[in-house]
Amino acid sequence: MKMINTMQKYKIASVNFKNRIVMAPMVPFYLKANTDGSMSAKQITHYSNFASREMGLIISQSLAVSKKYPIDGGACAYDRNIHTPYLREIVQKCHENKVRFFAQLAYPSISYFKGGSINNLSTSEIVTIREEFIKAAFLCEEAGCDGIELHGANGFFLNMITSDIANSRNDQYGGNVSNRTRLIKEIIKKIKKNLKDDFLISFRFGCSWNLILDLETINELIKSGLDLIHICSGIPHLKSLELSSDYEFNQTVYTAAFLKKNINIPIIAVSNIQTINRGNFLLKNNMCDLVAYGRPFLADKNFIMKSISDCNYKPCFNCKYCFWYSTDINKCPAQRRLKNNL
Numbered sequence: 043m044k045m046i047n048t049m050q051k052y053k054i055a056s057v058n059f060k061n062r063i064v065m066a067p068m069v070p071f072y073l074k075a076n077t078d079g080s081m082s083a084k085q086i087t088h089y090s091n092f093a094s095r096e097m098g099l100i101i102s103q104s105l106a107v108s109k110k111y112p113i114d115g116g117a118c119a120y121d122r123n124i125h126t127p128y129l130r131e132i133v134q135k136c137h138e139n140k141v142r143f144f145a146q147l148a149y150p151s152i153s154y155f156k157g158g159s160i161n162n163l164s165t166s167e168i169v170t171i172r173e174e175f176i177k178a179a180f181l182c183e184e185a186g187c188d189g190i191e192l193h194g195a196n197g198f199f200l201n202m203i204t205s206d207i208a209n210s211r212n213d214q215y216g217g218n219v220s221n222r223t224r225l226i227k228e229i230i231k232k233i234k235k236n237l238k239d240d241f242l243i244s245f246r247f248g249c250s251w252n253l254i255l256d257l258e259t260i261n262e263l264i265k266s267g268l269d270l271i272h273i274c275s276g277i278p279h280l281k282s283l284e285l286s287s288d289y290e291f292n293q294t295v296y297t298a299a300f301l302k303k304n305i306n307i308p309i310i311a312v313s314n315i316q317t318i319n320r321g322n323f324l325l326k327n328n329m330c331d332l333v334a335y336g337r338p339f340l341a342d343k344n345f346i347m348k349s350i351s352d353c354n355y356k357p358c359f360n361c362k363y364c365f366w367y368s369t370d371i372n373k374c375p376a377q378r379r380l381k382n383n384l
């Protein structure tokens with residue numbers, strides 16, 4: 043049997059990926075967008091620099107689909123004239139290097155973990171938000187993006203709407219799983235109906251640690267034509283999953299592996315995977331289809347190239363607090379080590 047590894051090609055619909063390594067969406071907090079929501083020259087350079095680092099797919103930081111509230115990092119995707127050009131520039135750099143690029147779309151500011159609620163929005167406000175996501179997807183396609191990722195994890199708006207904890211609405215967008223996924227299904231269906239088949243849609247799913255509920259939720263989403271699911275942490279239904287003490291990955295990766303056995307669309311696993319070798323293990327054991335890394339890329343942008351000679355290369359120290367969430371990235375010990383050539 044042929045062994046699968048991170049360096050092997052992958053195909054979704056008619057879209058080829060040069061390998062199975064994904065750069066996870068990450069706001070570079072030390073860089074700010076322009077006041078009109080377009081990315082600044084430094085932000086564009088940040089992505090352009092990564093485009094030549096050999097991953098198969100880059101997913102952008104969260105981009106706001108609405109101007110109603112600010113979003114971390116400040117980059118937006120709601121105004122065709124203002125926001126298409128910067129995306130086009132990044133896409134071009136990625137495609138020159140045969141790297142695929144997805145824009146991550148998010149509804150800004152309302153976050154479960156910051157006390158936000160979706161329950162006091164009227165049905166027509168929910169419908170307006172749905173249209174904002176759809177409009178943003180159209181804009182991204184026009185900019186040449188290979189797809190979008192709907193941000194439904196980490197307590198963000200689309201995570202709250204799928205969650206039986208955060209969603210206590212009593213209109214058609216609340217109640218059972220079918221209703222709680224309705225908004226996302228409507229977004230996906232409209233995009234699929236109007237845009238070309240090779241424009242891919244990923245959903246970043248915030249798992250609840252209740253595996254059966256997560257499977258049910260994802261099966262609902264799949265019905266609408268979703269291409270790809272990215273398993274991340276969400277609003278916890280249970281305190282934690284009971285994993286055996288010798289299990290080498292965390293609950294998020296465990297959930298991805300469980301879902302991989304039970305659904306038939308491609309799955310991205312993420313969170314503390316740390317090395318290419320551990321990513322290879324996940325693929326060889328059929329626990330996911332693509333492997334995403336976040337902090338390893340921040341710790342060393344040459345993470346993949348260095349891993350080619352040492353697949354156990356682990357650039358990130360997994361600090362209790364990641365300094366990339368602040369504006370002072372010089373405190374990142376991995377960066378300091380590289381600068382000092384240690």
Ligand SMILES: Cc1cc2nc3c(=O)[nH]c(=O)nc-3n(C[C@H](O)[C@H](O)[C@H](O)COP(=O)(O)O)c2cc1C
Pocket residue numbers: 066067068069070071102103104146193195196246274312313314315316334335336337338364366367
């Ligand atoms: C500085 C920073 C910014 C992040 N920004 C986003 C974001 O915009 N959208 C998102 O879905 N996740 C975001 N994340 C989470 C990452 O995508 C990823 O899930 C997380 O870092 C775990 O993967 P890792 O252990 O490989 O770093 C961010 C993480 C970091 C460290």
Ligand code: SF4
Pocket residue numbers: 337338340341357358359360361362363364365366373374375376377
């Ligand atoms: S600050 Fe720590 S956790 Fe964050 S990228 Fe650097 S080494 Fe990794």
